[in-house]
Amino acid sequence: MNKAKFTEKRYIVVLSFVISLFFFWAIALTMGDVLNKHFQNVLNISKSKSGLVQLSIFGAYAIMGIPAGLLMKKYGYKVGVIIGLSLFSLGSFLFIPAANQSSFNFFRFALFILALGMATLETVAHPFVAALGDERTSDQRVNFAQSFNGLGAIIGPLIGGFFIFGGSGESSDLTSVKTLYTWIGVIILVITIVFSFIKVPDLKDPHANEVHPEENTLEDKNNYNPNAPLWRQRHFIFAVVAQFFNIAAQGGTWAFFINYGVEKVHIPETQASYYFSLSMAMMMIGRFLGTFLMKFIAPNKLLAIFTACNIVLCLIISQSFGWISFISLILLNLFLSVMYPTIFSLGLKRLGKNTQQASSFLVMAMFGGAVFPPIMGKIAETDIAHAYLLPIICYVVIIVFAVKFYKPKTIK
Secondary structure (H helix, E strand, O other): OOOOOOOOOHHHHHHHHHHEEEEEEEEHHHHHHHHHHHHHHHOOHHHHOOOOHHHHHHHHHHHHHHHHOOOHHHHHHHHHHHHHHHHHHHHHHHHHHHHHHHOOOHHHHHHHOOOOOHHHHHOOOOOHHHHHOHHHHHHHHHHHHHHHHHHHHHHHHHHHHHHOOOOOOOOOHHHHHHHHHOOOOOEEEEEHHHHHHHHHHOOOHHHOOOOHHHHHHHHHHOOOOOOHHHHHHHHHHHHHHHHHHHHHHHHHHHHHHHHHHHHOOOOHHHHHHHHHHHHHHHHHHHHHHHHHHHEEEEOHHHHHHHHHHHHHHHHHHOOOOHHHHHHHHHHHHHHHHHHHHHHHHHOOOHHHHHHHHHHHHEEEEEHHHHHHHHHHHHHOOOOOOHHHHHHHHHHHHHHHHHHHHHOEEEEE
């Protein structure tokens, strides 16, 4: 049996550009968590109300997932990317009137439009990456692309910490926020124009027809029908559930990271945002490490191991052990790293013609990130450390998926 290649030479240019998209939307996503704390300061809102920032962002994922998938299916990957980048740019420019009016609700609307763009890009980018090579290496490609998502996640808090929290001397108002997002809008608009001139080769989705000998076991023939509707694909259904809880844990963890640093180890907000960036560096390292380890460890087993590590870390974080707990919070992203791309990839396995539609639902599952931050914020108003017990529920669900429900099986 021939060893599957990571990708082919004819796909390298397009693959490189698609990977860059993972980088850019990560910057915007993690800066939303910096805005969370800044809005508490400047607009005088509570932790639970600031958690509505995540509701605006991840709520857009719930709304845009299916429309983005339909657009991609009808018009192709390139049109989907252009629409996503255009919405991304528009949302960034809407920060200008939002800052002028000092309106929290207007900011939430701007973030919602921006997130519609990010949701579109995520819906398109994951199956796009999967289509750029052999299905057997799709886990590796998605994790590799997500590694650059991790790099963007490092840069986002650094930019936010410097420009929003006072590196420019304007931490007490919204001028720096307006300026920063204006530049983001300009950069994304330029990228949109450039991509419109890039030629995307005709792609044949490898999920549609590719079946490998090692997958044709008697058990597989008896229990799996790739042509069955999505609601009968057990591994896909549980992947959506696992992804919902994964993003719920991630959203809550990130939303109150800066609060934890300020309240539990008594460091300035700017410094806490830089530690948040360090935590994102752990995520990038974890994704490169995960890509490497998947050569030796099955993706579902690695997912279970990393998830169990985070349960232990959350228990330490919740006990308010000072720097020991804060370091555990930083390390949380090291093990969060493989969860999103691995759940996504496992959920898409062997779905054939339903792959693109399935991608839409897996993106919609990111709505979990809208649910948990307001709940964690309510708990955090009493004790920020105790709020980190809540993600443990999420990790238990993910372990169940990784151990029991990851394998393609048709529900009869």
